Amino acid sequence: MLRVLPDDPAVVLPALREALDAGPAIMVRPARLPADAAPAPAEVPEGVAVVVETSGSTGRPKRVLLTAEALLASAAASAAVIGEGRWLLALPLTYIAGLQVLVRSIAAGTDPAVLSGGPFDPRVFAASAEGARYVSLVPVQLARLVQSAQSRPEVAAALVGFDRILVGGQRSDPRVLEQAAALGARVTRTYGSSETAGGCVYDGEPLPGYRAEAVAGELQLTGPSLFAGYLDDPDRTGAALVERDGARWYRTGDAGSVDDGRVAVVGRMDDVIISGGVKVALGEVEQVVREEFPALGDAVVLRIEDAEWGEGSLVVADARFCGRRPSLFAVREAVTTRLGRAAAPRRIHWLEQDLPRLASGKPDRVAIRALAGG
Template structure:
């Protein structure tokens, strides 16, 4: 056994130093959000554990995911093989979030020094300035879609910023579904975006543009997407029941049950169609909120919109769209969604907000949004 330290992620450089020690056999670490109370996890973990990630709990089920040094470094090696090799990174995500710690792990594995943005509100101009300071020939960053949108907005009016962004060998984008319109916009700007899929339980992204990286394997069992490979977490800290439910062994291979619905094509390409737990029954018909959200996000001005459930006396439950300054009417949104997903999937309401509530990870706070639309 070895010590488990909690590390305030307010200064990502502290997380970097502690993580470097943890990967080389020192104490494991559990980074926590700046300004939050320090967590009180078990004081010791197995020697192989280097990092514990506490999930954001966007669905109300926070977990502490225990990751080994071997899994973290396997993830870094797989990423390098799928991209342009080891490089230098800009850290623009919270250092207590798995995508943020991944940037630090890959920097450590590459023996490069990451350029770290200060925590807090994302400033696209500050990001560009940080990117200009990169010195390595191979350059990467990892973002969520809202950050990429802000950078593309800046690049559309500032050619110098656009030039800096084009120098990245890859801009990894994950954390939530990335609208096709946003990807097309990045492509037109000459920015190489790689869509990533994964979770804390897989050391972050392990599927790039639908293709499993390294020796990661994907399968669909009873409609649920499962992943296997060397990047899987060891367990949920002090939660054997949840561990047993999420990780299964078949024919000697250990798999993580993602909770996502999806498909794997004959040539191994993964497509995620939504969360298994985001299905509502509206008027007696099953409706996937994830499918509705993807359809909505293809509409102009709705790239960051979120779809949540709301109670309805008439229909049982209905989809509701929450968006910042929506450019289309509810009738137009309903028509577009119905054309893709059927009439039962057409949103019942369109709620305009000044800003979407976000978790520290940059993901939408779906619990807060569900509460927002509840009084109907």
């Protein structure tokens, strides 16, 4: 049996407690669904506690099956590193990081504080943070808090008041992390996914009980919180979960490396292009563009076809707040210097609106590509 619930902590928290105690499984769905959203299933395999629909940031969403054991193992591994205490829920419960705030609260025997709904407001965040020791954020939230903290002492005090701030879901801007550290905020970068029941790598180090390896350039993870599979999708399940060395490994689809146990993520494997016969990781191009040209903000780099080079890249940025726009020549020169000529973007597309985002805070690359005409 599966209970489909609204994104309401007052409804989800008691239902999640039951699900973790062998009760009916739950699935949280947003109030507003796309017109083409698939109907919720009525049944799930035995032993499943939670079904999480993935963001679908680059394609068709998946329904991730998580057992109570996996969810609680993730919470225990996190607590072993950062400790236990009261959490502030500041993320949607349709997102694994939001659900894990409730799982950790249940495991610790605490009641979470809850950030009120509506657009993210640093002032409301500061007022809601009183008494909370931990919070999980996405990078765009942290960036807004750090910016607000420059002029609002109550926001700065709230940031410093947390024992730990977890930030994940996508790559964080190093400048924001530096500014947060200068304020005295204790920020930990996390890496993981719905398939690992949340973050299982903290600041590049796998949590206790987890291992990471790079196989043919792809990051693979193993540990006690791996998902049971994708609902009604054996082909995707078989492609994502592999048996090796007597353990189940999750093929993340992320390109990266593991050196002396430390994990470094470059980007998505399917975002590696062949430009003039040279492999180029679009995640690396995106990183250089953001670092070298802060005025471009959270610019996104997409794959495009190129008549001469076969494939190339397109930079998409919000034109409204970047002041003097850098020229394509300047962007190409900066990327060429750090990554080589094949990595230099072919074009820049300027939007006169916010870059579309998913509920998790990640850029909605499908929507961005449609706006850019790619």
